[in-house]
Structures are given as structure tokens and as C-alpha cells.
Amino acid sequence: MWRRFADIPYTLLVFGIFMLELVGLGTLIWTFALRTGQLVPDVFVEQTLIAATAITALGLLLLTAYILAYHVLSVPRERRRQQRLETWTDRWFGVLFSTEPTPTGRLGADATAAAFEIRERLKGSEGKEFSRLLEELRLGEPLLDRLRSFRLTTRLSALDGLAKARLPGSIGPLMRAMLDPNPVARFMAGRAVARTMSEMPPDARRDEVALTFARALELAALPPGASGEILLLLEDAAPVVLAALFLDGRLPAPLVRAALDVVGRHRLREFTDEAVSRITYRDREVRAAALRALARLGIAPPQASDPIVIALNDDTEFVRVQAARAAAYLPPEVAVPVLQGSMGDSSWWVRRASAESLLKLGPKGIGTLWAAANKHPDVFAGDMAAQVLLDAGIKAPQFGSGLSETA
Amino acid sequence: LRLESKKAMSAILVVDDDPISARLLELTLTPGGHQVEVARDVSSGQRALLAGHHDLLILDIFLPDGSGLEILRFLREDLKQAIPVIVLSGHRQEDFADRATKLGATQYVTKPFSLRDLLAEVDRLTG
Numbered sequence: 001m002w003r004r005f006a007d008i009p010y011t012l013l014v015f016g017i018f019m020l021e022l023v024g025l026g027t028l029i030w031t032f033a034l035r036t037g038q039l040v041p042d043v044f045v046e047q048t049l050i051a052a053t054a055i056t057a058l059g060l061l062l063l064t065a066y067i068l069a070y071h072v073l074s075v076p077r078e079r080r081r082q083q084r085l086e087t088w089t090d091r092w093f094g095v096l097f098s099t100e101p102t103p104t105g106r107l108g109a110d111a112t113a114a115a116f117e118i119r120e121r122l123k124g125s126e127g128k129e130f131s132r133l134l135e136e137l138r139l140g141e142p143l144l145d146r147l148r149s150f151r152l153t154t155r156l157s158a159l160d161g162l163a164k165a166r167l168p169g170s171i172g173p174l175m176r177a178m179l180d181p182n183p184v185a186r187f188m189a190g191r192a193v194a195r196t197m198s199e200m201p202p203d204a205r206r207d208e209v210a211l212t213f214a215r216a217l218e219l220a221a222l223p224p225g226a227s228g229e230i231l232l233l234l235e236d237a238a239p240v241v242l243a244a245l246f247l248d249g250r251l252p253a254p255l256v257r258a259a260l261d262v263v264g265r266h267r268l269r270e271f272t273d274e275a276v277s278r279i280t281y282r283d284r285e286v287r288a289a290a291l292r293a294l295a296r297l298g299i300a301p302p303q304a305s306d307p308i309v310i311a312l313n314d315d316t317e318f319v320r321v322q323a324a325r326a327a328a329y330l331p332p333e334v335a336v337p338v339l340q341g342s343m344g345d346s347s348w349w350v351r352r353a354s355a356e357s358l359l360k361l362g363p364k365g366i367g368t369l370w371a372a373a374n375k376h377p378d379v380f381a382g383d384m385a386a387q388v389l390l391d392a393g394i395k396a397p398q399f400g401s402g403l404s405e406t407a
Numbered sequence: 408l409r410l411e412s413k414k415a416m417s418a419i420l421v422v423d424d425d426p427i428s429a430r431l432l433e434l435t436l437t438p439g440g441h442q443v444e445v446a447r448d449v450s451s452g453q454r455a456l457l458a459g460h461h462d463l464l465i466l467d468i469f470l471p472d473g474s475g476l477e478i479l480r481f482l483r484e485d486l487k488q489a490i491p492v493i494v495l496s497g498h499r500q501e502d503f504a505d506r507a508t509k510l511g512a513t514q515y516v517t518k519p520f521s522l523r524d525l526l527a528e529v530d531r532l533t534g
Contacts, residue, residue: 082426089427093434117427123519 006070013066017059024055081110088114096122096130102137112139112161120164127199131167140167147177155185163192166199171209178216186220187230194233197241207240214244218255224285227258238266246274253283260289264296272299279307279323284316291322300329309334312342320350328357332364340368343381351381355388366394416440417462417533422452422478423495424470428518432465435522436529449473453481461490462533466512468496468503476510483511491532495520 031048034040088111094100096118103111116139119130134140143165146158159177162170174196177189193213200206217227234241245251245259260278263271275297278290291311294300300308308330311323324342327335335357342354355372358365372385389395419436423429424447433443444461446452449472456464456478464482466475475494482488491513496503504515514528 086426086430089430090434093431114427118431121428121431121519122522124521124524126521126523127519 006074010066010070013062017063020055020059024052028052084110085114085117089118092118092130095133096126102133107137107139112142115139116161116164119166123199127166131165131199134165135167135169140165140170144170144173147173152182152185155180155182156188159185159188159192163188163195166196168196168200171196175212175216178220183220183222183226187222187226190217190220190222190226190230191233194230194237197237198233198235200237202236202240206237210237210240210244214241214248217241217245218248218251221252222254224254224258224261227255228261231258231262232265235266238262239268239270242268242271242274246271253281253286256281256286257283257289260286260293264289264293267297269297269299272297272301273303276301276304276307279304279311284314284319287311287314288316288319288322291319291326294329295322295325298329300326305330305334309338312338317347317349320345320347321353324350324353324357327354328360332361335361336364336368339365340372343372343376343384344378348380348384351384352388355384358385359388359392359394416442417529418442418444418460419463419465419529419533420444420446420452420455420461421465422446422448422455422470422475423465423467424448425467428467428495431522432525435526439526439530441529441533447471449475449477452478456482456486456488463490463529464492465529466492466494468494468507476507479507479510479512493525493528493532 028048031040031045035042035045091100091103091111092115095102107115115130115134119127119134122130140162143158143161146154147162149155149158155177159174162174171193174189174193178186178193180186180189193216197206197209197213200209217230220227222230231238231241242259242262245255251259256278260275262268263275272294275290275293278286279294281287281290291308294304294308304326308323308326311319312327314320314323320342324339327339327342329335330338339354339358339361343351343358345351345354355369358369366389369385369389372382373389374382376382376385417440419441421429421432421436421443423432423445429445429447433445436443444455444459446455448470452466452470452475455461464478466478468475479492479494482490482492492511493514493516494507494512495516495518496507497518507515513532516525516528
């Protein structure tokens with residue numbers, strides 16, 4: 001977007017040019033229609049055509065002049081704004097580290113914006129101290145008021161500011177904003193709660209907030225990607241929210257999928273059993289997410305053996321792919337025979353994942369790949385084994401003569 | 408709160424396109440006696456490395472004209488410099504940290520971070 005300021009003049013200008021064009025084109029069509037009926041002379045049509053073209057040229061000229069003038073004026077304006085933000089950054093930094101007095105009186109938009117930007121970048125005791133200062137100066141209150149605005153853009157910008165500010169006192173209104181009729185506002189509210197929660201101390205209050213947040217996430221009914229991003233932003237508070245989510249036996253499948261993705265991404269090994277128990281879930285996306293989480297955790301406990309082996313024969317290709325990846329963490333005596341079988345899968349992706357898992361299984365797996373590269377009954381399985389060995393830079397003299405870099 | 412530094416007097420290059428982050432780093436490190444130079448993108452970061460000697464590099468990963476890891480690769484492979492490098496990133500995921508460590512990063516710090524902890528780390532690495 002090339003504009004940051006002056007939305008209203010730009011809208012009025014575009015509307016004015018559009019109306020001019022509308023009148024010009026309307027007159028032109030009307031004149032041509034009259035000419036077709038021989039009701040006006042040629043010269044009149046020519047004059048109208050010239051006038052309509054002139055209107056178009058005038059419109060383009062106005063628009064170009066506006067854009068050029070905008071850039072000429074807005075670049076120094078933006079520079080001045082950056083300077084004011086920098087001045088306030090210096091000042092807030094001084095206040096935080098006790099080298100400057102706390103500002104008093106009504107603080108302007110630049111002071112507030114700089115304060116929220118700084119808060120977003122601070123962690124630990126500095127972040128908490130700065131949040132305390134922002135609450136003391138009541139900088140969050142105008143944003144909380146704007147959450148009630150009927151304009152979506154106002155609500156979104158307030159949610160963005162509150163996500164940066166991470167004010168513990170804003171959690172309640174933000175939870176309510178997670179029930180906003182607009183899904184983008186619900187997502188932004190979820191992000192703001194998650195970022196605020198990520199800095200809460202691990203106490204009973206956080207556990208209580210986690211339970212409410214888990215319920216709010218369920219009611220927000222966001223797509224799995226959006227829920228996943230919110231859960232990732234919880235950082236150290238993620239386990240307590242995930243525990244609350246997994247406690248709910250009727251959790252919707254998209255949220256289960258998002259929660260499992262976060263288990264894998266944050267490497268939360270304490271949720272291994274939750275992942276294992278969902279390998280056989282009714283929803284295929286959840287089955288895949290559970291297997292992906294195990295592969296990311298790098299764990300396949302004994303009770304996961306049978307479900308993973310079963311998942312290698314799942315009807316859905318992407319579930320089989322994830323099962324092949326998770327199988328790399330089963331004991332070699334279990335994994336090697338099943339992966340050897342899935343090397344002959346009809347899907348290229350499953351064959352590839354199986355071969356890569358065999359490679360991870362050490363000498364037994366590599367031996368199986370060598371054998372497959374030489375004499376697997378399925379030619380595609382043999383080719384895949386050879387390709388994975390070549391990609392890994394493993395060369396074996398006993399490869400068949402037909403095996404080459406292009407295998 | 409107080410910022411305490413060992414007054415190590417080191418030349419530090421900060422490569423970060425975020426003006427607020429860069430300014431906070433400057434404000435944190437300068438009173439500690441460090442000399443801070445700020446670059447905003449990969450190309451100006453590489454130019455700064457070529458132009459002068461630095462004792463420490465603080466590097467953001469996501470830059471407007473590429474990845475901060477390109478600067479790290481440039482430093483280690485082309486310039487063959489072994490100065491300590493602190494990589495800053497908004498990503499907690501281990502694969503980012505692994506990639507940075509493989510390329511020769513000394514420390515991987517996720518944003519947001521504590522300015523005092525970072526200053527202590529800078530003092531440790533330059534002391």
C-alpha cells in the first residue's frame with residue numbers, strides 16, 4: 001500500500017474522477033445513440049468525443065498530481081513521525097531505567113505508539129515493569145474503549161495495540177473480543193490474549209485464565225492455522241492452555257489439529273501420550289497432525305507402535321506420509337520391516353518418507369535400503385531407495401550396474 | 408531498573424531493519440562503553456563488515472533484502488572472521504536456531520528479549 005495517511009481526500013478524489021468519467025461516458029453513449037438515429041450532426045458527435053477524452057485526460061492528470069503531491073508531502077511527514085517516535089523511544093528507555101522522570105499529563109499518539117512498540121520488544125522483568133508503567137499511566141484505556149467501536153478497522157487497530165502492550169488488565173475485555181462477529185477480530189483478540197498470557201507468571205491466576213482461554217478458543221471457531229498461530233504465541237504458557245484443551249473430550253477437530261501442531265513445534269514432550277492417543281482419531285487431518293507431532297518430538301513410545309503401523313496403511317496419502325516419518329522413531333526391529341513394505345506404496349511421497357526414515361534408523365535401515373536398491377520386487381521402491389542413498393552421499397559397491405546418479 | 412555494564416569498549420555492528428529494536432540496542436549498549444554501528448539490511452551489513460573491524464555482530468534474521476544468515480555466511484566463509492555473533496529472531500522454533508548455529512552463530516536469542524540479559528551476554532562475549 002503506497003498510502004499511510006489521508007484516506008478521505010484520496011477517496012473523495014477517486015469518487016470525483018469516477019463521477020466525471022461516468023457523466024462523460026454517459027453523454028458519449030447518448031450522443032452516439034442520437035447520431036445512429038440521424039438526430040444530431042457529425043460535428044456534434046466529434047465535439048462530444050473530444051470533451052469526453054478531455055475529461056478522461058483531466059481525471060488522469062488530477063490522479064497523477066495527487067499521487068506525486070502525496071509522495072512529496074508524506075515522505076518528510078513520515079520522517080518527522082519517525083523522529084518523534086525515536087525521541088519518545090529514548091525518553092521511555094530513560095524512564096524504564098530510571099534516568100528520566102515519568103511523563104505526566106495527557107500523552108499524545110506518538111508517545112503511546114512508541115510505548116507500545118517498546119513494550120512489544122521487552123521481556124522478563126523489564127517487560128513487566130514497563131507494563132506496570134503503562135497501566136499506571138492508563139495508556140491502554142483508549143484502546144479498550146475502541147474495542148467497542150462499530151468500525152472493524154478501529155477494533156482491529158485497538159487489538160493490535162493491546163497485543164503489543166500485553167497489559168494484564170486487558171485480558172478480560174480481550175476474551176470478550178474473541179466472541180466478535182468478525183473472524184479477523186476474533187483472531188486478533190486471540191493473538192492479543194496469547195501474547196499477554198505468555199508473560200504471566202506460572203500461578204493459579206494463569207491456570208484460571210488458561211481454562212477460560214481454552215473455552216474462548218473453542219467458541220471462536222477459527223481455522224486450524226489461525227488457532228495454531230495463537231497457541232504458538234503463548235510460548236511458555238502454551239502447556240497450560242494445551243492441557244486445558246486436551247481435557248475437553250468434545251474439542252472440535254480443527255482445534256485438536258492446531259493443538260497437536262503446537263505440541264510438535266514447541267517440542268512439548270509432556271504431551272506425547274495426547275499425540276499417540278489421536279493417531280487413530282476419526283478425522284484424517286488430526287491423525288496426520290498427531291503423527292507429525294510425534295515425528296517432530298522425535299519420540300515413538302511402545303504404545304505408539306501398533307497405531308503407527310496401522311497408519312502406514314491408512315486410506316489417506318498424507319496420513320501414510322506422516323506415519324512413515326514417525327516410524328523412524330520406532331525400534332529398528334519394528335520399523336524396518338514395515339518401512340520396507342511401505343517403500344512399495346503407490347505414492348511417491350510415502351516411498352520417499354519411508355526411505356528417509358530407513359536412513360535415519362542406522363545400519364539396519366541403510367542395509368535395507370541397499371538391499372532394496374539392488375533387488376526390491378517393486379522397481380519404484382528400488383529406485384527410491386537408490387535415490388535416497390545417493391542424496392545422503394552413501395555409496396555401496398554392491399549396487400547394481402544399472403544404478404547411477406539419475407536413479 | 409538499572410543497566411550495568413563492565414565498560415568493555417567494543418565495536419559492535421547491529422544489523423536490524425526494525426528502527427525501534429535497533430534504537431533500543433543502541434541505547435542499551437552505548438552507555439556500557441560500546442561503540443555501536445547500525446545497518447538496516449544485508450547489503451549495508453556486508454558493506455559495514457568490509458569497511459571496518461568489529462568485535463561483535465548482532466544480527467536479525469529477517470531483513471528487507473534477504474536473510475541475516477547470509478551475512479553470517481559472508482562473515483564466516485568469505486571474510487573468515489571468527490568474531491562472536493548473536494542472532495536475533497522472532498522464531499523460537501529449533502530449526503531456525505539449528506541453522507544459525509550450523510552457520511557459526513555464537514548465540515541465538517529470540518525476540519522479545521531482556522535488554523539487561525543481552526547486555527550481560529555482550530559483555531561476556533567481548534570481555
